[in-house]
Amino acid sequence: ISFDPSTFSFTAEVDGTNPDDQILTISNVGMGTLNWQITETCDWLTVIPDNGSSTGESDAVIVSVDITNLSAGYYDYELTISDPCAMNTPQTVTVDLEVDGPIIELSDPNFYFFAEEGGTNPDDQILTVRNVGLGTLNWSITEDCSWLTVIPTSGSSTGEADAVILSADITGLSAGYYNYKLAISDPCAMNSPQTVFVNLEVLGPIIELSDTSFDFIAEEGTINPDDQILTIRNVGAGILNWQITESCSWLDVEPHSGSSSGETNAVILSVDIEG
Structure with missing residues (x-):
């Protein structure tokens, strides 16, 4: 043969x-x-x-x-x-x-949003979807996220770039990190599906202490040792509404609560050796 x-x-x-x-x-x-x-x-x-x-x-x-x-x-x-x-x-x-057939091209596979807890929503961002292959790309985006909105969720491209608005809503979200994965697909596209990662960081208060350990020294039957100062400060975003839990018979803390948007709060630590 x-x-x-x-x-x-x-x-x-x-x-x-x-x-x-x-x-x-x-x-x-x-x-x-x-x-x-x-x-x-x-x-x-x-x-x-x-x-x-x-x-x-x-x-x-x-x-x-x-x-x-x-x-x-x-x-x-x-x-x-x-x-x-x-x-x-x-x-x-x-x-x-x-x-x-069509080939999906995305402007960016990663988006980052930053916002302050209890503040306004971050600015919208733009994802573009484009066909860099042949024919018509009939794309659709799968999205089921409570804090993310995508408009529009579908479109078509023969080469032109389609703009998609990504909006994050932080209403009800506490400080922390959030992420969601969008899927852009067309069953006829040669590289379907494609993925976009959307990341959201909601910034909140961060506690900073002047010290994490205090030592008092006194002699039995004599006067109490001098008071010492603990400072508390918010080095994060928003307002830190701090509170101190204390249930010690020989230690007194004043004040037990306060708030800081960046300024330093002084807390007096007092020891009573009587008894």
């Missing part, structure tokens, strides 16, 4: 026309008659004829591809040429098919 070529490559556009047919030639380069047969069970590939005979002449086989109902992507199939009497049976031919 002699044949040419050993590999076929077809390229087409999704939902477009079928690619041109190509020719496989088969001949007998040995003795006698080659009664060849092609085994093919591929729904997008046709070979005509699928059998024949050769005593040396070349037989032409038309190889045809039908992309109907095929989504964008890469396909391959291996044809088998055989004759049980041939010395080199079976032989294989590789058929590759590339169906080109």
